[in-house]
Amino acid sequence: MRKPFAITLDPGSSLANHTGSWRTLRPEYLDRLPPCNNACPAGENIQAWLFHAESGDYEAAWRSLAQDNPMPAVMGRVCYHPCEGACNRAHLDSSVGINSVEHFLGDEALKRGWKFDPPAPPTGRKVLVVGAGPSGLSAAYHLARLGHAVEIHEAGPMAGGMMRFGIPKYRLPREVLDGEVQRILDLGVVLKVNAKVDDVMATMKAGGFDAVFLAVGAHIAKRAYIPANEAAKIMDAVQVLRGMEGESKPLLGRRVVVYGGGNTAIDVARTARRLGAEEAMIVYRRTREKMPAHDFEVQDALEEGVLIKWLSTIKEAGEGAITVEKMALDEKGVPQPTGEFEKLEADSVVLALGQDVDLSLLDRVPGMRIEGGVVEVGPNMMTSQPGIFAGGDMVPAERTVTVAIGHGKKAARHIDAWLRGEAHDPGPKHELATFDKLNTWYYSDASKTVRPMLDLQKRVTSFDEVVMALDETTALFEARRCLSCGNCFECDNCYGVCPDNAVVKLGPGNRFRFNYDYCKGCGVCAAECPCGAIRMVPEQI
Amino acid sequence: MSFQPVKFYQTGTFTVGNRLLPDNERSVQSTVRRTNSLNSGHRACQGCGEALGARYAIDAAMEVTNGQLIAANATGCLEVFSTPYPETSWQIPWVHSLFGNTAAVATGIAAALRVKGRSETRVVAQGGDGGTTDIGFGCLSGMFERNDDVLYICYDNGGYMNTGVQRSSATPPAARTATTAAVGPTPGNPFGQGKDLPAIAMAHNIPYVATATVSELRDLEAKVRRAMEFRGARYLHILVPCPLGWGHDSSLTIRMARLAHESGIFPVFEAENGEVTGVSKIRRQVPVEEYLKPQKRYAHLFAPRPREDVIRRIQEAADRNIRRYRLLEEA
Amino acid sequence: MLKQIEGSKAVAEAVALCRPEVICAYPISPQTHIVEGLGEMVKSGELAPCEFINVESEFAAMSVAIGASAAGARAYTATASQGLLFMAEAVFNAAGMGLPIVMTVANRAIGAPINIWNDHTDSMSQRDCGWIQLFAETNQEALDLHIQAFRLAEELSLPVMVCMDGFILTHAYERVDMPTQAQVDAFLPPFQPRQVLDPQEPVSMGAMVGPEAFTEVRYLAHVKQMQALDLIPGWAAEFRQAFGRDSGGLVHAYRTEDADTVVVALGSVLGTIKDTVDALRDKGHKFGVLGITCFRPWPTVAIREALAGAKRVIVLEKAFGVGLGGIVSSNVRTTSNAADSVFTVIAGLGGRPITRDSLARVFLEVEAGTAPALTFLDLNRAAVDRALARERESRRSGPIAEALLKDIGLVTAQLR
Structure with missing residues (x-):
């Protein structure tokens, strides 16, 4: 067409005009650290595995999860999920049920028989792991994945540590634990049970190990001095819970008093109910608010008929009865005796006052720094003795399965680096994706799906699992409640809202890039990014 | 509503795209096949709502018509920033004639297509609020009355922004413009009777009338799609915030449109044959202050002394919209 | 075929023979009968395919024509007087965009005071708008000029205004020779637009042009219009061959060969002038007449040649520039060698009858050298x-x- 000069123009010819030169602020994509990831003691990349779960690709989700944690089915049951406490969605309606999705994924993996990705080629290095609890198993898994030969020496008769001997079946069915342990062993990890290490240096030397990870846990129950006559039946929580794994169950009687306020106290009381105790009473010296046990556990216990005697200490234990003293909190919140006493019927008293570590295996290690009954380790989880690393309950930290698993991963990475004569550098953490970074208008309203619970009658009469898994539909729904804080989930908002078409869509999984030839730096993309994965930075001129 | 939000997806359908949706349920703007009818390199201000609204609407129309689309454009920002010689941003057949005659030009195009038997090619006319509610009003009404086969799209930014932010009949009460200065005892645009063009369009009983904003893309696209299902005169009124004229940060363009809707200031609805058939409900209601405050054109309502009396009148108008169009979910 | 019909009806039939595809109209006297005629033909199906659109204003009429033409349809409208002014912005726009619209202007005075009768103020007000302006002397010529106008418009991609005196021609019943459809089809090829709105080949029409190219655009508009001066004489000859009569062309000279005084005019008044001149010739006064058919573009060469032998030129015109005098005269003065001897006679304003007696009186005064440079004919002093x-x-x-x-x-x- 011979077009009239100047007043008729060829289509789309404005591409010649590079409006990017107008820009004073430049948008940049970034990954911010989701608060769930930040809060996870096991260092899970929760947002990343939820991303896969959202699309229904549960295997990819599980594999992503297993990069950091080899025991999702256990974790989905016993983790106290600090991730959910940090979840930004709580500001909208309620936090995402991360733990329940993990539970679902873990079960799905066991059901479908998914195996871990094969390990890296053998490095020729040999690592000893002492203790087959969560921390030891986790370290063994990661070390094996990295190509190292791993041997676990476990003092007890079975692997699992406190997961087996401290957590009741109704919270963690044993076939779940066994399944996840076996999957780790399938990587080629050697497990030696009933193989207590008495002298770590000697064992290392004998076995030709290049490094060791100590994770012996804390199995020695703390005792409190309680005046008691001979007929009084006093046991400790470790004894009771460990006894549950043996042939003959502990005999606690009709009325059981549990002394302590932690999660273990709750576990013992609930176990006592299941063993047939008509009355299981927790005696705790402070108030419910001050109780170290998680409130939802307390709630479950109360539902099951467990009684709790707040602000009370046991003064004396006799046959069939105990004497408690009422306490009162002073202005600092410390319980003080009141001199008021009360007598309670009790066939047995179980002390749940915490545990100590058996550190005898370190006796012959020179220069080992021990403080407050636990082993000092550096940021790389190494003790003061080169090549000896430690984690789990035997080092200063919160004593949970999740923390232990995190220690195992962390230690494995440092051991791996140390074996190569290097230092492991996890890199700087991304900035936190706080709630104010999000544009939550884009998220539709969807309240949390709660996992089904076993009915109460069954709960107190059996050791069946109390909290059941979500089904596929509800797990999918729950996964999709994730806000993907700080990480692009390919919602196409930036691509759509740019008035200058300056966002290039790179296809599924590849996210986007800016076309700075045309981007004017208006900032609409950053403002409308639901998950806060774009920031505006001043342009350098 | 012709647009049904899909529930229970991670993000609902409020975002532009959603990787979890099947392809046929995704928005045009989320796809790489969108036509970018208004191409990069245009000279609109940073964060221009009109540039965005135009691409949203025209791309959607292109999708529905399979690329068989011709556009007539009124004088104004959209025309000036898209087609300064020697470059045009339009990738579709497009004509600009005058400020006040766009509806009539479109009528002429539609007549030409009809006489040539090319009914598959559809016509849109587009202009700003000045070109629509003021100078082009006569031609627009004529086009409506004759029921000419044209979709007229008004990009409403509430003033003559191209000429330096002067008042139009679409300028809201109390807003400062260059010709309604924020001085004197009653600063800003006087409270008039308003000129509710969607209602006027409905009074013509044309087949389809709808309002939309750039903050609800999926709704907007659904309305373009619905509009194209009809033959005859159709009217789409899109609220497009103007960072320059409204005096808000360029990054807040979509947010301002959202707040206009969520406060009830701008009712989003659609009507067929003169009857309202659907409204876009307010999801999270906000008081009008939240909408007014980020805009410098309302700065005189907050300082030097707060003008609660004026804000109350604006809130009353928003409340009236909420009642009239039932913008809140009934409990 | 010879017909005794009203001028408006004749024009309507001629326009119909040109196979217009979109006709839009808003009523204004004295244009109404033209579009009424066309409207009826479209409604009855006699003229098809064609869209007849009753618009809400002249501004819309021209705008609809712009849209239709831009989309590749042959577009036509008609107006007059106030209507032409009301569409003025679109009139300029059509020319600027190079859209080959044909429009009849049934010439009428402009108010205030409101006046529905004939003069040329309306067309003259738009003389610089970029349209080709053709003035018809008779109903036959009006009819013929429309056929030529479509061809000219489409060849040059420029709009053409055919001006015919309101009432005097539009409402006069005269005998006309109406060509056949075959004749018109042979003379006027189908519309091949130079630019068109087409999804297969998208363009942006009507861009904003800044100082860097605006002069060139305007210059090109001028060059394009000047091309009409080359085309029109040849097409007039072709038209004569095909239709057997003189119609159109740039100018018509009458008894100018040996004339000392040549009277220049546009439109239907030429008939009266010729009669007056014939009478004066009979008495030995050497008068001649030059009718300008093509007012825009201004046929400088043709006029200069026609006036070459004249000692005096009288420009009789039906409009004037307030504060200046004659409009056509000003154009003639730029053209004639005898610029000092160009006399302006303003006549027929708002429908004032132009009588032979009055014309003869003022012509003789000019010949005698007693006339002022500017005369308002029959002014009630x-x-x-x-x-x-x-x-x-x-x-x-x-x-x-x-x-x-x-x-x-x-x-x-x-x-x-």
Whole structure:
């Protein structure tokens, strides 16, 4: 067409005009650290595995999860999920049920028989792991994945540590634990049970190990001095819970008093109910608010008929009865005796006052720094003795399965680096994706799906699992409640809202890039990014 | 509503795209096949709502018509920033004639297509609020009355922004413009009777009338799609915030449109044959202050002394919209 | 085929023979009968395919034509007077965009005072808008010019205005020779637009052009219009061959060969002038007549040649530039070698009859050298003087038009 000069123009010819030169602020994509990831003691990349779960690709989700944690089915049951406490969605309606999705994924993996990705080629290095609890198993898994030969020496008769001997079946069915342990062993990890290490240096030397990870846990129950006559039946929580794994169950009687306020106290009381105790009473010296046990556990216990005697200490234990003293909190919140006493019927008293570590295996290690009954380790989880690393309950930290698993991963990475004569550098953490970074208008309203619970009658009469898994539909729904804080989930908002078409869509999984030839730096993309994965930075001129 | 939000997806359908949706349920703007009818390199201000609204609407129309689309454009920002010689941003057949005659030009195009038997090619006319509610009003009404086969799209930014932010009949009460200065005892645009063009369009009983904003893309696209299902005169009124004229940060363009809707200031609805058939409900209601405050054109309502009396009148108008169009979910 | 019909009807039939595809119209006297005729033909199906659109204003009429033409349809409209002014912005726009629209202007005065009768003020007001302007002398020529106008418009991609005197031609019943469809089809090829809105080949029409290219655009508009001066004479000859009569062309000279004084005019008044000149010739006065058919573009060469032998030129025109004088005269002065001897006679304003006696009187005054450079034919000097006197006497002298009518006694006469 011979077009009239100047007043008729060829289509789309404005591409010649590079409006990017107008820009004073430049948008940049970034990954911010989701608060769930930040809060996870096991260092899970929760947002990343939820991303896969959202699309229904549960295997990819599980594999992503297993990069950091080899025991999702256990974790989905016993983790106290600090991730959910940090979840930004709580500001909208309620936090995402991360733990329940993990539970679902873990079960799905066991059901479908998914195996871990094969390990890296053998490095020729040999690592000893002492203790087959969560921390030891986790370290063994990661070390094996990295190509190292791993041997676990476990003092007890079975692997699992406190997961087996401290957590009741109704919270963690044993076939779940066994399944996840076996999957780790399938990587080629050697497990030696009933193989207590008495002298770590000697064992290392004998076995030709290049490094060791100590994770012996804390199995020695703390005792409190309680005046008691001979007929009084006093046991400790470790004894009771460990006894549950043996042939003959502990005999606690009709009325059981549990002394302590932690999660273990709750576990013992609930176990006592299941063993047939008509009355299981927790005696705790402070108030419910001050109780170290998680409130939802307390709630479950109360539902099951467990009684709790707040602000009370046991003064004396006799046959069939105990004497408690009422306490009162002073202005600092410390319980003080009141001199008021009360007598309670009790066939047995179980002390749940915490545990100590058996550190005898370190006796012959020179220069080992021990403080407050636990082993000092550096940021790389190494003790003061080169090549000896430690984690789990035997080092200063919160004593949970999740923390232990995190220690195992962390230690494995440092051991791996140390074996190569290097230092492991996890890199700087991304900035936190706080709630104010999000544009939550884009998220539709969807309240949390709660996992089904076993009915109460069954709960107190059996050791069946109390909290059941979500089904596929509800797990999918729950996964999709994730806000993907700080990480692009390919919602196409930036691509759509740019008035200058300056966002290039790179296809599924590849996210986007800016076309700075045309981007004017208006900032609409950053403002409308639901998950806060774009920031505006001043342009350098 | 012709647009049904899909529930229970991670993000609902409020975002532009959603990787979890099947392809046929995704928005045009989320796809790489969108036509970018208004191409990069245009000279609109940073964060221009009109540039965005135009691409949203025209791309959607292109999708529905399979690329068989011709556009007539009124004088104004959209025309000036898209087609300064020697470059045009339009990738579709497009004509600009005058400020006040766009509806009539479109009528002429539609007549030409009809006489040539090319009914598959559809016509849109587009202009700003000045070109629509003021100078082009006569031609627009004529086009409506004759029921000419044209979709007229008004990009409403509430003033003559191209000429330096002067008042139009679409300028809201109390807003400062260059010709309604924020001085004197009653600063800003006087409270008039308003000129509710969607209602006027409905009074013509044309087949389809709808309002939309750039903050609800999926709704907007659904309305373009619905509009194209009809033959005859159709009217789409899109609220497009103007960072320059409204005096808000360029990054807040979509947010301002959202707040206009969520406060009830701008009712989003659609009507067929003169009857309202659907409204876009307010999801999270906000008081009008939240909408007014980020805009410098309302700065005189907050300082030097707060003008609660004026804000109350604006809130009353928003409340009236909420009642009239039932913008809140009934409990 | 010979027909005795009204001018408007003849034009309507001729336009119909040109197979217009979109016709839009808003009624204004004296254009109405043209579009009424076309409307009926479209409604009956006689003219098909064609869209007839009743628009809400002349501004819309031209705008619809712009849209239709831009989309590749042959577009036509008609207007007059106030209507032309109301569409003025779009008139300029059509020309600027190079859209080959054909429009009839049934020439009429412009108010205030409102006046529905004929003069050329409307067309003259748009003389610089970029349209080709053709003026018809007779109904036959009006009819023929429309056929030529479509071809010219489409060849050059420029709009053409065919001007015909309101009432004098539009409402006059005369015998015309109506060509056949086959004749018109042979002369006027189908519309092949130079630019078109087409999804297969998208373009942006009507871009904003800044100082860097605006001069060039305007210059090209000029060059394009000037091309008409080359095309029109040849097509007039071709038209004569095909249709057997002289119609169109740039100018028509009548008895100018040995004329000392040549009277220049546009439109239907040429007939009266020719009769007057014939009578004066009979008495030995050497007068000639030059009718300008093509007013825009201005046919400088043709006019200069036609006036080469004249000692004096009288330009008789039906419009004038207030504060200057003749409009056509100003154009003639830029063209004629005898610029100092160009006399302007303003006549026929608002439908004032132009009589042979008055013409003869003023022509002879010019010949005798007693005429002023600017004459308002048959001006009622007494009425004007009274009005001026009133204004001197009283601040609130009232509206001029109504006072004049009172003076002349027309108001009372009409009331009776």
